[in-house]
Amino acid sequence: MNLVLHVWRQANGAASGGFTRYEVAEVGPDMSFLEVLDVLNEGLIGRGEEPVAFDHDCREGICGSCGMVINGRPHGPNAATTACQLHMRHFHDGQEIWVEPWRARAFPVIKDLVVDRGGFDRIIQAGGFITVRTGSAPEANAIPVPKAAADLAMDAAQCIGCGACVAACPNASAMLFVAAKVSHLGLLPQGQPERAARVVKMVEMMDAAGFGACTNHGECMAACPKEISIDFIARLNRDFIKAVISGQPSDVSRAEQGVG
Amino acid sequence: MPALPLARSLVGRKILMAVTGVILFLFVVGHLLGNLKIFQGPEHFNAYAEGLRTIGAPFFGRGQVLWVARVILLISVFTHIWAAITVTWASWKARPIGYHGLHLVETTYAARTMRWGGLIITVYVIYHLLDFTFGRVNPSYVPGDVYHNVLASFHSWSVSAGYVACLLVVGLHIYHGLWSAFQTLGLHRPPVDRWRRGLAGAIALLITAGYVAIPVAVLGGLVR
Amino acid sequence: MELRAKVPGGPVDRKWDTHRFEMKLVNPANKRKYHVIVVGSGLAGASAAASLAELGYAVSCFCFQDSPRRAHSIAAQGGINAAKNYQNDGDSVWRLFYDTVKGGDFRSREANVHRLAQISVAIIDQCVAQGVPFAREYGGLLANRSFGGAQVSRTFYARGQTGQQLLLGAYQALERQIGLGTVRMYPRAEMLDVVLIDGRARGIVVRDLVTGRISSHAAEAVVLATGGYSNVYYLSTNAKGCNVTATWRAHKRGAAFANPCFTQIHPTCIPAAGEHQSKLTLMSESLRNDGRIWVPTRKGDTRGPDAIPAGERDYYLERMYPSFGNLVPRDVASRRAKDMCDAGFGVGPGAHGVYLDFRDAVERLGRAGVGERYGNLFEMYERITGENPYDVPMRIYPAPHYTMGGLWVDYNLMSTIDGLHVIGEANFSDHGANRLGASALMQGLADGYFILPYTIGDYLAQAKLAKVEASHAAFRQVEREVTDRVTRLLAVNGARTVDSFHRELGRLMWDRCGMSRTREGLERALEEVRALRERFWKDVRVVGAGEDFNQSLEKAGRVADFFEFAELMCEDAVHREESCGAHFREEYQTPEGEARRDDGRFSYVAAWEYTGVDSPPRLHKEPLAFESVHLAQRSYT
């Protein structure tokens, strides 16, 4: 089939961008969306034009590198599917496709479809971990974890950090990403000691990184390639309320000054 | 007093909004129950309005308890609005460049119109106060005769129509508001998560219906 | 160059403890004065960087992705081995050690493998404490499965995303250190060379992939954790970015490259669908636990799978290897699949596939039962092929997957360049000629969490290192060389894209230096690769600028290195006149078509020294002695 692509081109963060129209011919149904971009790029290079820049690595939906808004849907029209796993059998001949980058102040564009998702890393730095000095761990089976808790934690832990939730959110909020990590670690016995401090610090960093506020639209869940549920957002809120009522923030700021 | 630490983060502000929202919601419910007495005729209705001012007697003076309620209400309204504005502002700043078109799939009309809803409600309440509490916009305001005042306003088609419109907005706001508050307050635990949408819808519907009934009844001559 | 393996004396099961005691320690107060560069943030790199920082070293960590969390380790599906013996099925450190040496077809260093087996136990403790949500039983204790032909259940797993969960654990530990300021992270940065001063690795030169800026970083020691080179085949199960650049450039600076021809072909991948195929997707090997592999008994049978009656299905692995059946090691399963397809029994487009059938499993366990085990793998398969494995058997075909070869390292994981340590898939590893399933994650984490942090201290405590700054002349020199190379690539301005060259190189390597090899095929390959490399430098087209975000330039640099490396691979494959593990030379097989090892002549690690682009590499041999696991012909029949 033949497709018409309107791709967002932007030379760099400072430059202003715009859509450019391209035609791609002989697209096969078994090709992935990224392979279509490959073909487009081969053509562009042939004509001495700069290829479209886009992040990608594993191409099997697990590394979270790829990410672009395809016809208004982050990662495209298919549920639970990353752009790299989106296959062309879901498009039809002659279709016009608009491709644009994640749009959020916290995700500044680097070039074309490539954005800087460093904000996510900073949120993890703030508290998205369980402190274990290498070698200090107890015997693995010393602490049983109820299967149900482990399974639920795994549901949350599947997050690939792609940023589609932010891209889809009308408020450009990172709530689902943060909620997934807070829930994953908060559901496990190993995560309890830092549970209250973790949620407070991660939430603070989420604001500092410039993400918007969640007003419970649920778009993030619909866009999430790992179908992470907004129930985890409620879970984050509950943890946050508990933490605040138990006077966590002050403990946290003390902890930050290295006391306690 | 955890309200202050809450006010620091957007998540915290959303929580304050939910709490104050629920307070406002309770007022709206109570206010409705009161207003429905209008169907029992002038005496009851005015008695109720009077009653509001004499709750707690003899321990409290006239209107004291009402004022306490009003203060709580005012604090809630301002907190709610303040949070709403700052949260909205943060979200607008969070996406400086918009999409060619973002295709929304999950969200509801109610959720998308919360902010407008809030704005309309604000305007509405101001008019409403001028109408019944201060009598400025009321065609024939008789202090103390609440029953008369309500009828006086609602006999005008345009006023009633305006009211009904605003009441629908309130209903919509409460619908998403309640559901959203479950989420914001972390009350999603099963089995709540299964029926919270329905519950919010039903409550919102009842409230709107109750309120709308009044202007309609007045115009329809049921209440005269 | 001489290879000093530095294997400690004493019985194999005491070596590591003895060594740990004998190693010199760095005074805790001085640790932060030592700057260590870790290139790579995969399981090996992230765990090493985090652990070194915890110990107090000043660490810089580099990766080419936008975040350390995206390293290729994230893609590992099946699981990680550990000799916990939780299943009480007779597993032990010794058995894991034994299986790994045997599975590696006796081409690995006994001492390293035993250490790996010993440490495997601590890895699981560490990861569980980090919050890795491993699968659990109803009692809340850890679940295990048997994996890749092992006859004990020693594999720990987190659904089909074990690598992801392990990497996130290491990544979170790393981010914590970054937050504490003990690790400086450089994402979107590609290492393009190592810098030697007085024969020691004292830093690296990197290209900032966003700005294109070339910069130098000085340190007391350099650690390469840059993964494997399967992408030399273009089509592989590796992430698109996986490359040989870091290790190859180190090789050119004097690090010996060991056993480059030991590349593992994974039997259960989704067959290529067309010419635009950009990578191959692996279906976890665990599928072989319940899926049955077959082809039609009739050549070129074009009927749909369900139209083929039971009598006309050849479950060839079960037929040839009654005791192991569908669970024979990877190399055997892969080669048999290729044989079947080459013989014309293949199925699907281009007849490049065999069936992996779950019909019986569904009957036995029910759809739910099968879904419980393989649900997300089935979804993945359906997403890619549009076919539902519950009803239609999967089509699978072998694909390049893992590289046992890598930079040669001694027992302390140090290469032949002093101060240059190599961990994870990037080193020539403990897997000999063939890696067992679920052992790479184990090795990467063993190296990073529990071995390197000790051995690097031993190096730093003894090496008398003068302080050097990145302003040192040696850095300027290397920067110049690196910049020249970039400008040269941009200057060619020919007619063909980088990918088209990479594709051609890949096809060539797959045909001649892939699953089965012959002398004349390899010798032909050597010439073809050289010719192609020359054409590349004449005809490649890289648009854009060097001082910019330029993905085709990144690719060009990597492919250029693959060209030079491919030659070494073929050299190694020609020279090794035996069949062992994943290296199958058609000239050396038993009448039954099984690999024939030649321990008399080839029981050694082939470590190659670089002598210049067009001069042949020099071979050094590290003899392998097997004192604990007596040499046996691998037999799965």
Ligand SMILES: Cc1cc2nc3c(=O)[nH]c(=O)nc-3n(C[C@H](O)[C@H](O)[C@H](O)COP(=O)(O)OP(=O)(O)OC[C@H]3O[C@@H](n4cnc5c(N)ncnc54)[C@H](O)[C@@H]3O)c2cc1C
């Ligand atoms: C699909 C798949 C499934 C697998 N499943 C399993 C399994 O179930 N069990 C198992 O044990 N093993 C499995 N493996 C193997 C295992 O995943 C890898 O061997 C292992 O993860 C390698 O880890 P690593 O840290 O050595 O390298 P990687 O994880 O590849 O990390 C390489 C790092 O180096 C960086 N890097 C590379 N080059 C440069 C450069 N030039 N400059 C800067 N940085 C650079 C990259 O950014 C990355 O951070 C699987 C492999 C694949 C492909």
Ligand code: HEM
């Ligand atoms: C048909 C619908 C309504 C009717 C008939 C009605 C009627 C009245 C009347 C008669 C009063 C004056 C009471 C008094 O002074 O004793 C009043 C006050 C008030 N109403 Fe309403 N109301 C309606 C809907 C609403 C709604 C939907 C809201 C909120 C969103 C609202 C908010 C208020 C407030 C804040 C006051 C002031 C209460 C006070 O004096 O403290 N009303 N209303």
Ligand code: HEM
């Ligand atoms: C009738 C009185 C009101 C009631 C009962 C009410 C109730 C609520 C509730 C329960 C919420 C949900 C809070 C959350 O999920 O965190 C909410 C949200 C909100 N309210 Fe109100 N509110 C009222 C008046 C107002 C007013 C006067 C404004 C004026 C700006 C306003 C603006 C908002 C906004 C912007 C939100 C957040 C949007 C969202 O969560 O989607 N509300 N309200």
Ligand code: SF4
């Ligand atoms: S929550 Fe989902 S959408 Fe958001 S980053 Fe994680 S995987 Fe991507």
Ligand code: F3S
């Ligand atoms: S879409 Fe946005 S508003 Fe909340 S529920 Fe998801 S983050």
Ligand code: FES
């Ligand atoms: S490229 Fe890894 S998720 Fe798409």
